[in-house]
Amino acid sequence: MPHYHLALLGFGNVGQALARLLLRKADELRSLYDLTFDVTGIATGRHGSALNPNGIELERALQLMEAGERLDSLSTQPVPVNAFDFIRRSQAQVLFENTPVNYESGQPAVDHLKQALELGMHAITANKGPVVHAYSELRELARSRGVRFYFESTVMDGAPIFSLFRETLPAAHLRSFRGILNSTTNMILTRMEQGETFEQAVAYCQEIGLAETDPSGDVDGWDAAVKVAALSTVLMGVNLKPQEVEREGIRRITPEDIRAARAENKRWKLVCTAERQGQGVRACVAPQLVDAASPLFGVEGSTSIVQFETDVLGLLTVIEADPGPDTTAYGLFADFLNAVRSV
Amino acid sequence: MPHYHLALLGFGNVGQALARLLLRKADELRSLYDLTFDVTGIATGRHGSALNPNGIELERALQLMEAGERLDSLSTQPVPVNAFDFIRRSQAQVLFENTPVNYESGQPAVDHLKQALELGMHAITANKGPVVHAYSELRELARSRGVRFYFESTVMDGAPIFSLFRETLPAAHLRSFRGILNSTTNMILTRMEQGETFEQAVAYCQEIGLAETDPSGDVDGWDAAVKVAALSTVLMGVNLKPQEVEREGIRRITPEDIRAARAENKRWKLVCTAERQGQGVRACVAPQLVDAASPLFGVEGSTSIVQFETDVLGLLTVIEADPGPDTTAYGLFADFLNAVRSV
Numbered sequence: 001m002p003h004y005h006l007a008l009l010g011f012g013n014v015g016q017a018l019a020r021l022l023l024r025k026a027d028e029l030r031s032l033y034d035l036t037f038d039v040t041g042i043a044t045g046r047h048g049s050a051l052n053p054n055g056i057e058l059e060r061a062l063q064l065m066e067a068g069e070r071l072d073s074l075s076t077q078p079v080p081v082n083a084f085d086f087i088r089r090s091q092a093q094v095l096f097e098n099t100p101v102n103y104e105s106g107q108p109a110v111d112h113l114k115q116a117l118e119l120g121m122h123a124i125t126a127n128k129g130p131v132v133h134a135y136s137e138l139r140e141l142a143r144s145r146g147v148r149f150y151f152e153s154t155v156m157d158g159a160p161i162f163s164l165f166r167e168t169l170p171a172a173h174l175r176s177f178r179g180i181l182n183s184t185t186n187m188i189l190t191r192m193e194q195g196e197t198f199e200q201a202v203a204y205c206q207e208i209g210l211a212e213t214d215p216s217g218d219v220d221g222w223d224a225a226v227k228v229a230a231l232s233t234v235l236m237g238v239n240l241k242p243q244e245v246e247r248e249g250i251r252r253i254t255p256e257d258i259r260a261a262r263a264e265n266k267r268w269k270l271v272c273t274a275e276r277q278g279q280g281v282r283a284c285v286a287p288q289l290v291d292a293a294s295p296l297f298g299v300e301g302s303t304s305i306v307q308f309e310t311d312v313l314g315l316l317t318v319i320e321a322d323p324g325p326d327t328t329a330y331g332l333f334a335d336f337l338n339a340v341r342s343v
Numbered sequence: 344m345p346h347y348h349l350a351l352l353g354f355g356n357v358g359q360a361l362a363r364l365l366l367r368k369a370d371e372l373r374s375l376y377d378l379t380f381d382v383t384g385i386a387t388g389r390h391g392s393a394l395n396p397n398g399i400e401l402e403r404a405l406q407l408m409e410a411g412e413r414l415d416s417l418s419t420q421p422v423p424v425n426a427f428d429f430i431r432r433s434q435a436q437v438l439f440e441n442t443p444v445n446y447e448s449g450q451p452a453v454d455h456l457k458q459a460l461e462l463g464m465h466a467i468t469a470n471k472g473p474v475v476h477a478y479s480e481l482r483e484l485a486r487s488r489g490v491r492f493y494f495e496s497t498v499m500d501g502a503p504i505f506s507l508f509r510e511t512l513p514a515a516h517l518r519s520f521r522g523i524l525n526s527t528t529n530m531i532l533t534r535m536e537q538g539e540t541f542e543q544a545v546a547y548c549q550e551i552g553l554a555e556t557d558p559s560g561d562v563d564g565w566d567a568a569v570k571v572a573a574l575s576t577v578l579m580g581v582n583l584k585p586q587e588v589e590r591e592g593i594r595r596i597t598p599e600d601i602r603a604a605r606a607e608n609k610r611w612k613l614v615c616t617a618e619r620q621g622q623g624v625r626a627c628v629a630p631q632l633v634d635a636a637s638p639l640f641g642v643e644g645s646t647s648i649v650q651f652e653t654d655v656l657g658l659l660t661v662i663e664a665d666p667g668p669d670t671t672a673y674g675l676f677a678d679f680l681n682a683v684r685s686v
Binding site (some may be wrong): 022025028029032039050106157158159160163164167168169170171172182227292295296297298300312313314316317318319320321323324326327330333334337338341 | 364368369372375376425500501502503506507510511512513514515598635636637638640641644646655656657658659660661662663664665666669671673676677680681
């Protein structure tokens with residue numbers, strides 16, 4: 001029976017959801033895959049860290065976080081001084097990297113993942129930064145060490161997108177894709193259709209934890225552009241930087257625009273598109289009017305959608321409803337299982 | 344570099360599309376997967392058979408079929424006397440079973456697949472019969488021989504459905520599903536919305552090769568029920584016979600019903616549903632009115648859709664447009680690659 005040591009670097013909403021999922025699925029993993037695990041390290045941003053080669057009690061770690069306390073008391077070893085010290089001393093076979101995203105450079109997540117891979121760990125992240133800034137390098141490094149660099153949760157949450165192509169569509173050639181990939185702007189547009197102003201809709205998204213205090217990353221289309229760049233880089237083999245994606249956000253869409261669209265049974269959506277052009281990819285994020293015949297029309301609230309045009313199937317569409325920390329955590333969990341059963 | 348011998352039992356539209364796809368992708372398989380292959384056997388229903396341990400020239404086989412001639416001239420060995428003789432003497436590592444479907448018993452496809460597995464071949468089929476009649480037995484047999492029994496193309500054509508769960512959604516528990524799984528009835532309903540009578544719409548489907556001369560397998564919901572049974576058996580682990588699926592076809596839907604629905608911005612669809620009930624599954628195929636808020640609403644013509652409710656993600660929807668022999672062939676091709684790279 002294979003036994004794995006896991007390390008969780010970052011223990012916010014997603015990291016905690018992953019811990020709960022690991023607890024809930026532990027028996028199933030044993031019976032389905034004959035697989036057991038221990039979490040030998042947890043590192044947080046502001047609540048300390050813990051290392052225990054015999055396995056940290058996850059329930060206790062979750063309780064401490066809920067109580068706003070530090071995790072240091074769970075450590076059977078001197079508390080690591082920084083993330084690199086933590087990774088090295090965790091003795092894990094799998095690192096889950098869930099530190100905050102940095103769109104500019106992908107750091108320090110890129111270096112965390114690099115270190116893990118160099119130490120022969122599978123490196124798994126929900127962090128888009130490393131995919132758009134260091135995909136080729138991390139993939140090659142993983143290959144050379146016989147481990148995996150997986151990142152399913154970076155686009156459309158836990159829904160299988162990268163693994164769809166990697167595992168289920170062998171030798172398929174992706175020609176173009178189109179979709180709605182940013183939940184916050186889609187929720188804002190949906191709320192505006194229900195009569196709210198842009199400001200009210202943004203405030204609502206902030207209230208439910210969908211939008212940041214500064215919503216510009218979503219509203220100006222940056223998050224969508226990063227996802228388009230990630231899909232293009234990984235699925236089309238064309239390294240695209242977010243800055244190379246033509247980008248327009250939703251700020252210019254007025255309540256009048258939305259009413260006018262509804263009167264014609266149409267909807268404004270922030271649409272992502274990418275298609276091959278010569279050796280490159282032309283990619284774009286912009287508001288578009290979609291009509292009822294399009295599968296994008298019915299995509300409301302935080303739901304997302306992507307349509308893939310390949311050389312082997314008709315248009316293939318994937319829709320994911322109700323994303324959240326639990327489903328992001330499932331993407332990480334699936335990456336873990338896919339990584340360990342693939343080697 | 345691994346080299347595989349393939350045998351094609353059944354060489355109709357789908358078998359020929361598979362041969363064309365193998366030809367088109369041969370170079371890519373070599374460069375992507377370091378994999379080469381020969382087709383060492385082709386058996387047809389009415390155009391003879393051929394065996395050649397050094398590989399049959401596929402272009403030539405396709406030309407002979409197009410010219411309505413027999414394949415026997417391509418055989419470097421005595422032409423096999425029946426399917427079992429063919430399988431045994433093909434010396435293949437992979438059998439593609441594409442004989443006509445038999446909904447009653449799944450035969451003789453079940454026995455063909457059984458023989459292939461017993462000989463240590465991967466057994467791949469687009470034939471629904473064996474999945475609903477012998478899934479557990481064939482899977483166990485495959486397991487015991489260290490090979491695979493795959494059948495991606497039996498439901499929603501080449502779109503990844505079985506491989507989605509097998510490869511990308513580890514430890515996910517399927518609670519229920521809902522979808523439109525029969526292309527012919529969906530095309531008939533779409534044509535009736537455009538003003539055709541039921542009879543005209545059926546005639547159109549027959550003309551384009553979507554419906555059989557006797558359309559009752561589609562129109563009375565049998566094909567959909569078989570697919571529901573296959574999904575329930577494989578993805579929910581509950582063996583369901585097509586006869587156990589509550590079933591109503593589309594014959595009672597009149598042009599008046601369709602007009603009345605359209606007036607309310609609704610549509611009649613032949614909807615498949617299945618949900619767990621105790622240790623079993625309650626499954627149903629029946630016409631339902633769907634409104635514009637449902638992703639089923641926009642599914643027109645031969646497009647199909649399925650929505651999965653699991654314990655790990657929000658509702659996950661897959662839509663496949665424009666199915667046909669080429670995309671069915673891709674499902675078989677993907678099964679081949681997934682089988683050989685999984686062992």
